[in-house]
Amino acid sequence: MTLTSRPTQASAATSVSSAEFVHFQRTPLARALQGALICLSLGFALGVDGRPVLAQEPGRPVPAVESGSYSIPSGPLDAAVLRFAREAGINLTYDAALLQGRHSPGLSGRYEAEAGLAALLAGSGIEAQARAGGGYALRPIRQMGRGNTQMLDAVTVQGVADGTTDGTGSYTATGPSRTATGLEMTLRETPQSVTVMTRQRMDDFKLETLADVMEQTPGVTVTRQNDMATFNVRGSKVNLQTDGNRRYSNGWGWNSHIVHSFDDMAEIDRIEVLKGSSGLINGDGAYGATVNLIRKRPTREFQASVTAGAGSWDTYRADADVSGPLNADASLRGRLVAARRDAKTFNGKDTDSSMVYGTLEYDLTPDTVLSAGLTWREREVRGAGGTTPIQGFDGKGNAVPLMPRDFNIGADWAGYRQNSLNAFARLEHRFANGWTGKLQVAHEGIQTPNMRIGSLRYAVPVTAQYGLYKDIKSRDQSVMFDLQGPFELFGQEHQLLFGVGASRHRTTLLRSSQPDEVLNGVDFSQGGSIVPQPADNQNYSDDYFSNDRWYAYTAGRFSLADPVKLIVGARVTDYRQKDVTDVGWYNYDLHEKAVVTPYAGLVIDVAQDVSVYASYASIFQAQSAKDIDDRTLDPEEGITYEVGAKGEFFDRRLNASASYFWMRTDNTAEVAGMNVRGEEYYTAVSGAIRKGYELELSGEVARGWQVQGSYVQNSSDLNSASTTPKHQFKLGTTYQFGESSLRGLTVGAATRWQSAISVQRGTAELRQEAYWLLDLMARYQVNDRLSIHANLNNALDKKYFAGVTNFNAQGLFYTWGAPRSINVSMRYEF
Numbered sequence: 001m002t003l004t005s006r007p008t009q010a011s012a013a014t015s016v017s018s019a020e021f022v023h024f025q026r027t028p029l030a031r032a033l034q035g036a037l038i039c040l041s042l043g044f045a046l047g048v049d050g051r052p053v054l055a056q057e058p059g060r061p062v063p064a065v066e067s068g069s070y071s072i073p074s075g076p077l078d079a080a081v082l083r084f085a086r087e088a089g090i091n092l093t094y095d096a097a098l099l100q101g102r103h104s105p106g107l108s109g110r111y112e113a114e115a116g117l118a119a120l121l122a123g124s125g126i127e128a129q130a131r132a133g134g135g136y137a138l139r140p141i142r143q144m145g146r147g148n149t150q151m152l153d154a155v156t157v158q159g160v161a162d163g164t165t166d167g168t169g170s171y172t173a174t175g176p177s178r179t180a181t182g183l184e185m186t187l188r189e190t191p192q193s194v195t196v197m198t199r200q201r202m203d204d205f206k207l208e209t210l211a212d213v214m215e216q217t218p219g220v221t222v223t224r225q226n227d228m229a230t231f232n233v234r235g236s237k238v239n240l241q242t243d244g245n246r247r248y249s250n251g252w253g254w255n256s257h258i259v260h261s262f263d264d265m266a267e268i269d270r271i272e273v274l275k276g277s278s279g280l281i282n283g284d285g286a287y288g289a290t291v292n293l294i295r296k297r298p299t300r301e302f303q304a305s306v307t308a309g310a311g312s313w314d315t316y317r318a319d320a321d322v323s324g325p326l327n328a329d330a331s332l333r334g335r336l337v338a339a340r341r342d343a344k345t346f347n348g349k350d351t352d353s354s355m356v357y358g359t360l361e362y363d364l365t366p367d368t369v370l371s372a373g374l375t376w377r378e379r380e381v382r383g384a385g386g387t388t389p390i391q392g393f394d395g396k397g398n399a400v401p402l403m404p405r406d407f408n409i410g411a412d413w414a415g416y417r418q419n420s421l422n423a424f425a426r427l428e429h430r431f432a433n434g435w436t437g438k439l440q441v442a443h444e445g446i447q448t449p450n451m452r453i454g455s456l457r458y459a460v461p462v463t464a465q466y467g468l469y470k471d472i473k474s475r476d477q478s479v480m481f482d483l484q485g486p487f488e489l490f491g492q493e494h495q496l497l498f499g500v501g502a503s504r505h506r507t508t509l510l511r512s513s514q515p516d517e518v519l520n521g522v523d524f525s526q527g528g529s530i531v532p533q534p535a536d537n538q539n540y541s542d543d544y545f546s547n548d549r550w551y552a553y554t555a556g557r558f559s560l561a562d563p564v565k566l567i568v569g570a571r572v573t574d575y576r577q578k579d580v581t582d583v584g585w586y587n588y589d590l591h592e593k594a595v596v597t598p599y600a601g602l603v604i605d606v607a608q609d610v611s612v613y614a615s616y617a618s619i620f621q622a623q624s625a626k627d628i629d630d631r632t633l634d635p636e637e638g639i640t641y642e643v644g645a646k647g648e649f650f651d652r653r654l655n656a657s658a659s660y661f662w663m664r665t666d667n668t669a670e671v672a673g674m675n676v677r678g679e680e681y682y683t684a685v686s687g688a689i690r691k692g693y694e695l696e697l698s699g700e701v702a703r704g705w706q707v708q709g710s711y712v713q714n715s716s717d718l719n720s721a722s723t724t725p726k727h728q729f730k731l732g733t734t735y736q737f738g739e740s741s742l743r744g745l746t747v748g749a750a751t752r753w754q755s756a757i758s759v760q761r762g763t764a765e766l767r768q769e770a771y772w773l774l775d776l777m778a779r780y781q782v783n784d785r786l787s788i789h790a791n792l793n794n795a796l797d798k799k800y801f802a803g804v805t806n807f808n809a810q811g812l813f814y815t816w817g818a819p820r821s822i823n824v825s826m827r828y829e830f
Contacts, residue, residue: 070116071184071486071495072107073430076366080104080120081138088113091135098126098138103300103330103363105162106430108176109186115651119175122164123300165198165270166296167303171706171732172655172699173198178244179272179292181280181555181567181599182482182497188646191567191601191613193275193659193694195219199296201708202265204734204777205750206309206791206823208317208341209262210293213271216750218696218710218730220273220289223723224802224815226389226409226455227349227381229261233275234661235690235716235724236288243295243424245442245478246282248505248547258379258418259446259474266319266339267357267375269296275694276661277640279597279618283551283573287619287640287663295373298333298361299323302830309789309825315343317825331363346818347408349383350415367430375422385410385528386453386467389805389813397764397811400459403525405799405816411454411464411531420446435485441478448472454531457516458810459524464531468512468538478503492559497569499554505547511581512538541582550574555599563605567615570598575622588624592635595620610647616640625669625682633684638665654699663690670719674809690716704736706748723804725754727770734777744781749774759806766812768801773817785830791823 068088072080078099085092090113104120111119117128117136128136163175173196176184180192187194195218197207207213211229215222221232231238240247240260247260265271272294277287302324310316319339326332337357344350359373390409391400422444429437453467480501486493514534522530555569577590601615619638626632644659665688672683696710709731714724734748751774758767776792794817802817 068116069110070107071434071493072104072120073367073434073436077102077104077120077124077126080106081117084116084120088116092138093135094138098140102126103366105164108184109189110648112651115174125301162297163270163294164297165196165200168198169200169706170653170699171198171201171708172196172653173270173272174652177272179241179274179281179290180278181557181569181601182244182499182553183484183495183555183557183567185557186648187655187657188609188611188648189565189603191603191615192617192642193219193644193657193661193696195273195275195696195710196698197271197273199269200706201732202268204746204748204779205732205775206777206789206793206825208264208266210265210271210291211261213265214291216730216732216752217271217273218708219275219694219712219728221724221728221754222802224817225387225805225813226385226815228387231261231289231291232724233273233289234287234663234692235714235718235721237286238273238289238291239278239282239285241290241292242422242442243426243440244281244292245424245440245480246285246503246549247444247476248474258416258448258451258472262351262353262379263377264339264341264353264355265293266321266355267295267337268293270294275659276642277617277619277638277663279620280553280555280569280571280599283549283553283571283597284575284592284595284620284622284635287621287638287665295357295359296321296323296335296337297371298335298359300325300330300333304830305827307825307827309823311343311791311823312821313344313346315341315821315823317341317343326360333361335359346821347406347816349381349408349410351379351381353377353379367432369428370426371428372425373423375420377420377422378418380415380417382415383408383410383412383528384415384453385455386414386465388455388457388465389803389815391457391459391524391811392766392804392814393761393764393812394458394460395761395809395811397762398460399764400524400811405819407525407816408527409456410528411533412529413533414452414454414528414531416448416451418446418448420444431485433485435483437481437483439479439481442476444474444476446472446474452533454533455528456524456531462519462522462524462530464517464519466512466514466517466534468514468534468536468540470510470540472509473507475506476503477505492561494559495557497553497555500552502550503548505545507543507545509543510540511543512540513582514538543582544578544580546576546578548576565603567601567603568599570596572596573620577622577624579624588632590622590624590632592620592622606645609649610645612643612645614641614643617642619663619665623667623669627683628672628675628681633669633682634667636665636667636669638663638668638688650700654697654701656698657696658693660693661691664688665690668718671808680808685718688716688718690714690718690721704738705733706735707731707733709733722758722760725757725770727753727755729753746777746779746781748777750777751775757801757804759804759812761806761808761812764812766801766804766806766814768804768814771798771800772796773798773800785828787827789823789825789827792820793823794818794820796820 072083102124107119125141126138127141180190197213197217214220214231223230272292274290278290304322306320308318321337323335326334339355342352355377357375361371364370390403424442427439451469457463457465482499484497551573553571558566560566573595575592579588597618597620599617603611603613605611617640621636623633623636640663642661646657666686668685668688669682670685671680675681692714694712698708701707712728730752732750734746736746753772755770774795776795779789781787797820800817801814803815805813
């Protein structure tokens with residue numbers, strides 16, 4: 001075994017195979033001394049001039065490990081590269097001055113040597129080139145001149161260490177994710193189904209709002225109920241997070257259709273969807289999935305782009321994204337994203353929105369990063385109809401003639417203007433022992449000063465309903481801290497995580513009690529334009545809704561053997577919900593203390609690129625449903641089991657998975673009928689079963705060919721399952737032409753198929769048969785700066801229901817899906 005000497009100031013380049021070496025006898029004592037000396041020499045090398053040199057025996061290169069697991073924190077690039085070379089066993093040659101003052105995002109997960117180097121060097125302006133004699137040499141990336149319009153070959157960025165997808169051009173994520181357990185693990189290392197909608201996937205198919213993205217996300221069912229969009233996975237609702245901070249999303253219907261679902265996604269880097277229950281990261285809540293929106297972060301290199309486009313129904317949109325360093329050494333970085341959209345819907349509603357996102361990152365020290373940012377949004381909707389769709393059958397089971405797709409039950413005068421401001425801050429520190437700590441705080445305020453809902457409710461007789469609200473104010477606040485890092489036990493390296501946090505939600509509003517109004521002498525088919533505007537002299541109730549959580553959790557990833565990893569953890573949550581209204585049915589005061597939600601998962605590497613896994617996750621959800629005697633049902637509790645296999649192929653450019661899930665819940669609320677006040681009451685179902693399987697593929701299947709697709713089967717013994725398709729298939733794909741007469745052209749298609757859905761009341765049934773939808777896209781790269789885009793949605797102009805609803809005594813209702821539309825845009829990159 002040998003050690004390198006510390007490089008002198010005179011040495012212009014550092015080579016791990018050509019420095020001075022000291023030889024030791026291969027005795028046990030020599031080996032022990034050698035280990036100590038390696039540590040000392042590395043410490044001196046880092047401490048004196050910051051130019052470390054990897055230990056290596058002269059004339060005998062260490063063979064590179066084909067694939068290994070790494071946990072290298074973000075920090076100075078020279079230290080990160082040194083550690084990686086030592087752990088991977090590779091020869092590395094570089095100019096020591098080249099790495100000075102540069103930063104690495106770190107590395108977590110399993111990587112091959114070349115992919116690992118690419119991830120460590122991401123954004124540094126440096127690349128690794130394989131040498132003919134073995135090993136790698138580091139060199140600056142050669143840039144094209146500004147005046148050069150030569151087309152670039154398709155480039156796939158692999159192994160981005162912080163999970164960033166912006167700029168990778170990929171339909172899959174190669175970096176780590178914390179959405180499932182809080183621990184940083186790749187998709188293959190995670191013992192649950194996780195889908196990632198990357199920035200490229202969203203850009204290619206113009207998925208501009210959260211609802212747009214969810215409609216093309218594998219395994220997610222989006223149900224439209226007039227102005228409201230709800231998300232369903234595995235037969236249950238979803239939780240919503242941003243950068244891991246929980247956001248309140250499952251409130252009253254008015255809250256669900258004006259908050260979050262139609263937010264613009266311009267500032268989002270990727271959306272990670274964890275399928276199944278998430279007791280470890282959420283404690284209580286919906287158990288269909290957790291949707292985690294990950295924001296874009298500032299870059300160390302300057303980049304900027306502007307996009308402008310126009311489309312069907314007088315749709316106009318423009319956005320800009322500028323990012324880069326704000327000082328000479330890039331220790332201060334910033335990013336600014338802005339978007340503006342003015343549009344009408346296919347049924348005549350006006351929907352305008354604006355968004356501005358700004359964020360800063362500052363390296364307080366080489367190991368400490370402080371981040372902060374703001375997102376401001378404004379959205380205005382005119383012609384809103386609220387959450388009541390079009391009536392298809394009345395309460396007696398009589399059919400109502402089908403209305404055309406452009407039929408709007410909303411009144412011309414109805415609508416709202418909403419403003420929101422989301423502020424966040426994050427402090428991250430990397431300790432010398434490889435541990436990291438992160439403190440996050442977030443505050444979001446949403447204000448809707450005046451929301452007026454007027455719509456047609458019944459066809460026979462024609463009846464108008466009203467919803468008048470004032471001073472709607474929602475507040476989401478959260479704080480969370482976690483500490484995680486490696487430790488060694490029994491000759492293996494393991495990972496531990498500890499975290500604590502709290503979240504609070506408050507909504508206050510004034511609500512009128514304007515009764516329904518029968519409109520005599522008019523025709524239902526005239527639409528919402530016939531709904532008269534009520535006088536603004538109503539009596540308003542003072543409503544208050546609150547939700548509080550306090551929690552602590554821990555998780556560990558234990559290496560039982562090189563190919564076997566055990567993940568275990570638990571969360572303890574205190575929960576309180578308090579709602580106060582003048583409607584007796586909606587007054588709640590729910591308390592739950594010290595609720596424990598355990599978690600366990602096992603991952604076994606059965607081949608270099610393939611793992612099998614099994615996981616157990618717990619379910620707990622306090623609920624406000626009441627029985628016929630006005631008693632609140634006990635919290636819903638249960639378990640989720642999942643088994644499956646995952647693979648990474650083509651140097652991790654392609655991810656594939658197959659999974660089977662089985663969920664059992666007790667105290668699941670099902671509508672049982674109507675009480676004497678005409679309100680729905682519920683019964684608690686014990687032993688409710690949901691089960692099914694999922695197949696998913698995402699990434700690059702051949703050079704220039706990106707694919708994301710899935711097939712999902714859901715089964716349930718609940719009556720409400722008829723509104724969730726039992727079978728679902730989604731596929732989005734693009735192909736970028738290379739060396740040919742079509743060079744610069746990218747074409748693609750996204751198709752969605754689902755089986756039938758329906759609702760029933762007595763002998764009446766409102767049914768949507770199985771149907772296909774097809775979207776098409778094309779992009780032409782005029783030069784390395786300018787591109788032209790075209791998107792055709794619902795290309796075959798399929799006529800379908802985007803949602804069907806059973807309102808019991810009120811009847812059965814439907815919402816039309818959007819007809820064919822086209823959008824063209826231009827993008828310029830600076």
